[in-house]
Amino acid sequence: MLAPALELRHIDKxxxxxxxxxxxxxSIAPGSIHGVIGENGAGKSSLMQIAYGLIQPDSGEIFVxxxxxxxxxxxxxIEHGIGMxxxxxxxxxxLSVFDNIMLAEPVTGFLFQQKEKAMAKLELLRREFGFxxxxxxxMSQLDYSQRQLVDVLRSLYRGVxxxxxxxxxxxLAPSQADYLNNLxxxxxxxxxxxxxVSHKLAVLHQLCDVITVIRTGRVIGCIDPHSVSLRxxxxxxxxxxxxxxHPRVEPSKNKGKVLLDIKGLRVHGAKTGRKSTTKLLxxxxxxxxxxxxxxxxxxxxxxxxDVLLDVLAGMVRFDGGAIDFLxxxxxxxxxxxxxxxxxxxxxxxxxxxxxxxxxxxxxxAESVYLGYQKQDFGRWGLLSGRQRHQTCHQLMMEWNVxxxxxxxxxxxxxxxxxxxxxxxxxxSHQPSLLLLNQPTHGVDVGAIETIYxxxxxxxxQGSSIxxxxxxxxEVMSLADRICLFSHGELTEIFNAEDTDRTRLALxxxxxxxxx
Amino acid sequence: xxxxxxxxxxxxxxxxxxVGLAFVACAIVLxxxxxxxxxxxxxxxxxxxxSGEGVGYTLYYATNFIFAGLAVALAWQAGLFNIGAEGQALxxxxxxxxxxxYWVPLPMILLFPLTILVSALFGALWAFIPGWxxxxxxxxxxxxxxxxxxxxxxxxxxxxVGPLKESGQMAAVSTTFPQxxxxxxxxxxxxxxxxxxQSSPLNISFIWALLCCLGTYFYLWHTRVGFETRxxxxxLQGAKFAGIAQRRIIIITMLLSGALAGFIGLNEVQGSSHxxxxxxxSGYGFTGIAIALMGRNHPxxxxxxxxxxxxxxxxxxxxxxxxxxxGNDVIILIQALVVLFCGALELMxxxxxxxxxxxxxxxxxxxxx
Numbered sequence: 001m002l003a004p005a006l007e008l009r010h011i012d013k014x015x016x017x018x019x020x021x022x023x024x025x026x027s028i029a030p031g032s033i034h035g036v037i038g039e040n041g042a043g044k045s046s047l048m049q050i051a052y053g054l055i056q057p058d059s060g061e062i063f064v065x066x067x068x069x070x071x072x073x074x075x076x077x078i079e080h081g082i083g084m085x086x087x088x089x090x091x092x093x094x095l096s097v098f099d100n101i102m103l104a105e106p107v108t109g110f111l112f113q114q115k116e117k118a119m120a121k122l123e124l125l126r127r128e129f130g131f132x133x134x135x136x137x138x139m140s141q142l143d144y145s146q147r148q149l150v151d152v153l154r155s156l157y158r159g160v161x162x163x164x165x166x167x168x169x170x171x172l173a174p175s176q177a178d179y180l181n182n183l184x185x186x187x188x189x190x191x192x193x194x195x196x197v198s199h200k201l202a203v204l205h206q207l208c209d210v211i212t213v214i215r216t217g218r219v220i221g222c223i224d225p226h227s228v229s230l231r232x233x234x235x236x237x238x239x240x241x242x243x244x245x246h247p248r249v250e251p252s253k254n255k256g257k258v259l260l261d262i263k264g265l266r267v268h269g270a271k272t273g274r275k276s277t278t279k280l281l282x283x284x285x286x287x288x289x290x291x292x293x294x295x296x297x298x299x300x301x302x303x304x305x306d307v308l309l310d311v312l313a314g315m316v317r318f319d320g321g322a323i324d325f326l327x328x329x330x331x332x333x334x335x336x337x338x339x340x341x342x343x344x345x346x347x348x349x350x351x352x353x354x355x356x357x358x359x360x361x362x363x364x365a366e367s368v369y370l371g372y373q374k375q376d377f378g379r380w381g382l383l384s385g386r387q388r389h390q391t392c393h394q395l396m397m398e399w400n401v402x403x404x405x406x407x408x409x410x411x412x413x414x415x416x417x418x419x420x421x422x423x424x425x426x427x428s429h430q431p432s433l434l435l436l437n438q439p440t441h442g443v444d445v446g447a448i449e450t451i452y453x454x455x456x457x458x459x460x461q462g463s464s465i466x467x468x469x470x471x472x473x474e475v476m477s478l479a480d481r482i483c484l485f486s487h488g489e490l491t492e493i494f495n496a497e498d499t500d501r502t503r504l505a506l507x508x509x510x511x512x513x514x515x
Numbered sequence: 516x517x518x519x520x521x522x523x524x525x526x527x528x529x530x531x532x533x534v535g536l537a538f539v540a541c542a543i544v545l546x547x548x549x550x551x552x553x554x555x556x557x558x559x560x561x562x563x564x565x566s567g568e569g570v571g572y573t574l575y576y577a578t579n580f581i582f583a584g585l586a587v588a589l590a591w592q593a594g595l596f597n598i599g600a601e602g603q604a605l606x607x608x609x610x611x612x613x614x615x616x617y618w619v620p621l622p623m624i625l626l627f628p629l630t631i632l633v634s635a636l637f638g639a640l641w642a643f644i645p646g647w648x649x650x651x652x653x654x655x656x657x658x659x660x661x662x663x664x665x666x667x668x669x670x671x672x673x674x675x676v677g678p679l680k681e682s683g684q685m686a687a688v689s690t691t692f693p694q695x696x697x698x699x700x701x702x703x704x705x706x707x708x709x710x711x712x713q714s715s716p717l718n719i720s721f722i723w724a725l726l727c728c729l730g731t732y733f734y735l736w737h738t739r740v741g742f743e744t745r746x747x748x749x750x751l752q753g754a755k756f757a758g759i760a761q762r763r764i765i766i767i768t769m770l771l772s773g774a775l776a777g778f779i780g781l782n783e784v785q786g787s788s789h790x791x792x793x794x795x796x797s798g799y800g801f802t803g804i805a806i807a808l809m810g811r812n813h814p815x816x817x818x819x820x821x822x823x824x825x826x827x828x829x830x831x832x833x834x835x836x837x838x839x840x841x842g843n844d845v846i847i848l849i850q851a852l853v854v855l856f857c858g859a860l861e862l863m864x865x866x867x868x869x870x871x872x873x874x875x876x877x878x879x880x881x882x883x884x
Contacts, residue, residue, distance in 0.1 A: 315755070339758035348756075356752040366742065371757040377739040385737070 003066030005030040005193045006051060006082060006162045011060035013046055015412065018403050020046040021057070022217040028162055031191045033184055035204040035225070037237050038214035039444035040416025041402045044197050047214065048164050051195075052084040053077035064162075083155030084164040085148060093140040098122065100139055101154045118157070125156050129186050143301050145176055152183070156192075163187065164195045167415070167442055181207070199416075199444055201237075202473065205230045213237050238446040246449060246477045248496075249456040256291025259326065259464045260312075260433060266320035267307055267488075281307045283488045285321070289433075294455065294465040296475040298508060299485030305468045306351070307488075309435045312466065313348035314338040325433065342371060347431035349422050351468075352415065352441045357422040360411030365392040367410040368425050375429070399424040400447065415442040420451075427454060434458060436467035440474060452478065472508075476501050484508065524868070530809070530857060532864050534823070537856035541849050548840060555834060555841075562833025563826035569833070571701070571715025577825030578717075578782045581724040583803025584810055584817035585731050586775035590656075591812050592735055593768040594748035599645060599660025600776035601800030602667030603638040607777025608784040609671060610637030612679065612791040615692040615784075626696060630785055631723065631778070638777020639770040641667060646769025650762035656769075664800075668793075675793055689791040698786040718786035720778070727775060728814040734771075735814075744768055776800060802850070808858040827853065 004027040013021040021043045028034050038044045049055045051062070053071035062069055064080045071077045074084070091100050102118060122135055131153055133146050142150065148168055155163055184207060187194055198204055204211060205225045213220040213236050223233055234242045265285040282304045289295060297305035310316040312323070314337045323330040328344055330336045341348070350357050358367040365388045369376050376391075377383045392406035399420045401413070410418065419442055426434065439455075440448045455465060455478060469475050475482060482499065484492040484507055492507065542552045563573050583600050590597035610633040614626075621629065645659035675687040698718045705712045735741040743759045744767075754761055783795045806824060810816030831846030856863075 314758075337758060338756065342758065350756060354752070356750070356756045359746055359750045359753045361749045362745070369742065370746065370753060373739050373742055373757065373759075377742070382738055 002030050004028055004063070005065060006195075007063040007066075008047065008051060009061045009063070011047065011050060011057045013043075013050065013055070013057050019217050021050075024060075024214065024217065024219045026212050026219060028193045028195060029210075030161075030193055031188050032193050032209045033188065033207055034193065034195045035208035035211035036195060036197045036214065037199070037201060037204060037211060037233070039216075039238060039446055040420070040442070041414045042214045042444075043217040044214055045166060045414060048084065048166050048195070048197055051077070051162075052082055052164060054084075078158055078160075081159060081161035082164070083158065083160035083162070085151045085155070085166065085168055091139045091147060091150075094138060096136050096138055097133060097142070097150055097153075098135040100150065101157060104154075122153065122157055125153060129153070129156065129183060145301065160192060162193045162195065164197070166197045167199070168196070199440075199442065199448075200471070201234055201445060202230060205233060215239060234445050238444070240446070242445050242449060246452050246473075248477055251292060251294070251459060251480055255293070256462055258288050259291045259293075260287075260289040261324040262287045262289075262321070263324075264321035265308070265311065265318055265323065267311060267316065268319045280488050282311070282318070285490050287483065287490065287493075289464045289466065291432075291462045291464055292459050294459050294467075294478055294480050296479035296482045297466065297468045297485060298470075298472070298475055298482060298504070300508065301470075303485040304488040304490075305483070305485040306437060308485075309348070309437055309466065309468060312341070312433070313346065313350075313435050314341040315348075315350075338371070339374070342375075342429075345430075345432035346435065347426040347429055347433070348435040349419075349426045349437065349439060351437040352419045352422070353438070358410045358418055360409070362410055363407050364396075364410050364413065364421060365389050365406035368392045368395065368406075368421060370425070372425070372429060395421070395424040395428060400450070416444060416447065419443050420447060423451060423454075427458065430461075430463075431458075432463050434463060434465045434467075436465065438469060439467055440469075440471070448474075472501055472505055475504065524872070526811075528868065529861075529865060532868060533857045533861060534853065536864070537853045540852050540856065544848065544852075545845075548845075550838060550840065555838065558834050558837050559827075559830030562837075563830035567713035568715050569829060571713060571717040572829040572832075573822070573825040574701075574721055575715060575717040575782070575787070575825070576828040577821040578721045578724045579779050579799040580802060580806050580821035580824050581728060581818060582775055582778040582782070583799050584806030584821055585727055585803075585814065586772045586800075587803045587807035588810065588812040588814070588817055589731060589735070589744075589775060590768055590772040591807060592748045593744045593764055594751075595646075595649070595656050595765065595768060595772075597642065597645075597660055597769065597772050597776075598657060598801070598804060599642060599663050600772075600779075600803045601796050601798070602660070602664035603641045603773040603776035604779035604796045604800050605667040605671050606641040607634035607638035607774075608780030608791060608795055609674070610634050610777070611780045611785050612689055612692075615696040616679070616690060618693060618696050620695070623695075623699065627698065627719070630781060634777040634780045635774035636777075638773040638775070638780075640773070642769040642773025642776070643766065646766045646773075649769075650765040671791070672793055675791065679791060681790075687793045691790045692785070694789075696785065697789050698781065700786075716787040718782065720781040720786045723778065723781065725818075727778065728818050731775075732814040740764070740767060776803075805850070805854040805858060808854070808861075823853075824850065 006028040007026070009025045011021050011024045024043065024047055026036070026047065036044050036047070046055065050057050051071070053074045053076050056072065062071055064082070069080055071080070092103070098119065101122065102115070105118070108114060119135070126135065131149055133142055133150070139147070139150070152163070184194055196204060196208065208225055211223045211225055211233065213223060215237065220236060223236065225233070262285055265282055266280065267282040269279040269281045285308060297308060299305050307316060311318045318332055320332060325344060325346070338348070358370060368391065369388070389406045393404060395401075396404040396406065401417045401420050401424070413421070423439065440451060443451065459465060467478070476496070479496050482494040482496060482504065483490055484494070494504065545552050545555050561569070563569050583604070586600045586603070587597055611630050614630050614633050618626070641663060645654070645656055645663055648654035648659050649656045672687065675689060679689045681688060681690040698720060701717045701719070701721065702712045702714055704719065735745060743754070743764055746757060746759055747754045747761055747764045751761065779796060779799055784791055788795060802824065806817055806820045809820040810818070827849060828846070831849060835841050835843055835846060
């Protein structure tokens, strides 16, 4: 039998007396697709960061192809053929794909010679793996999922043999499903192992050869997805029974009055370069939202659904049309900002990928006030530290945030726990209209169940909810109506009862090829 | 086995090690100059802390450093690099001089709050223009505040050779203020309570400086505007999401920063020289940058750094007085080395110290620090 491509043995790791990993071992076979699942804060990310040399374990050993190695930095990991896709990779927008890939490469010999060789090699790889973008196109012209593929290409160029994908949201989007499948097969044929960390259990269940389950820092076991059901898999992960897909709760029949009325909404894009033509980000959007209604906005990335949320939240100005919310008339000329939105009772949980809902360097007790500092601080703008601490701790207990330490720096919490805090904050202010962008991104199935429960409760109280999600299962479990966006237009509105997941997925993809 | 880094590592051990290293470097330079290092150390320590007079001078200098350090640090918390404390202090001093020269006969208990107010207003005014330009026109705050330093010093020179000049005097200084407007010295205040202290220029503005430390801390960490200030300094997108008016915060912060810088005039002009002099700020504003750096932009750190710099200033002056081959340059050299090791090379010793104590080295912390 071949030695495992990458093996981590008996890894321990603690942060500030909080145990992240306890005697965790994982073994990645060559040319396999290996899933890693676990709840938020279970230690998945820590384990992957150790494998990529980003952090060092307190104790334990790492083997590459059966030989013991020490990974003190990502550079050393790369030398051993380990690559990782970055969640928040930053690219130089104005440079080409080729230049972005070459930036990090060491210069050997004459630059032009090296460039020629690299170009040939990259072009070969690009064709072999079927990447659709050209190497000379500017980074700014690629969408989010294509950027992740550029990252994959870079890893391939560096001769990666174990590729770690930590919650590759864009790649796991339904529109990319076939593509990702093909890519993984191609990688496998080349003998490249892929490690996928994700909360999208259904996707992993389909894709992976083997899945490692981590619970509270310990490896619970390895699952063969061909012989274990999805339901059993999620039970192993959370340690209790979870209904998958999450069950729908039908809304009470009596539809409330119209809460939000959008008429002819139009948003111009920023002027692009020298050309004075502006793209329309949103074109003639008409939508009425009743009280007690939950509406999903779906579509391919950058079809305008995010912009609509931003406009309603007062983050982006609109150029035409009218929004009527409760008794308030919002027009392009009215100075509608996010503070106003909060005063009106509109709460917004932004896309967790953009990292704006919390401030990493503040303590969590402080981050929890972001946006509500006007309401929550006392009359003179003062607030005692103890009170702040208590409020935060209470929210942490309610939402099961671990570790429940309000004084800990926000950035040290795992992504899923940060998202729980954002939701906790927005829910705690009892909004009449709740806007959510990828509400459960990075959140584990157990927590998703609670979040859905709370969303249904909020809807029952007569609040309306608008959310964007790339997870069609989520859309089907939550939404009463589904709005399909394409190129800045609202092309179709489905009633949830009249459609199913497959039809919806087909509609989303069809829009992409229509234009 | 390795263990997590304890709190005292970053806030106590590392700064102390840095200061220690700076002193070692100073000792080497002094030794190369052929100076008896032990004797020089003795002179400095004795000069700064050995007598009531020395301690008085040390605290007197520290007062200026506290004001300047707070001014720089407060702006820095909002992501603004205010290097105009020098000019703001000059203009603050001008405000005090106007009050004291054309004084309305007020008792000290009313006059002191009045001069605090006026120096704050004048300093804030001088910081307002760069702040406004930054907030509404996108001008770079570093450039504008530097320019405003030059304008301020030209303005003071003009006033002191012209309108404010004492008649029949060659020096570019204003008339000495009436004695009733002089800030009470700590020496006099102590004697009121029956305690005898040696004479020094230390005055009541030192107490005001301590209150300012407390106030700045309270403002930044316990008020809403302070909270908003820090968010603007940390994450602009986050600030936008939180609905914080960034321009408003920039202007408020620059006003407060300028006001703090303006207080230097209280200590120097009203507390010590009792007249307006052309160069009374003499670099305190710039040293404030080093103080803020060393004090990690935290009022408590600034207080400690100011005391250290006050002692260096006073000890250095004694050194220059006692040893012929030592001039003012050596004092500047010592300060420069302290700034170099505590500021620019702040993290140089960190990896080796972590290894020495066998602590964990989380990469993220090293990156943030």
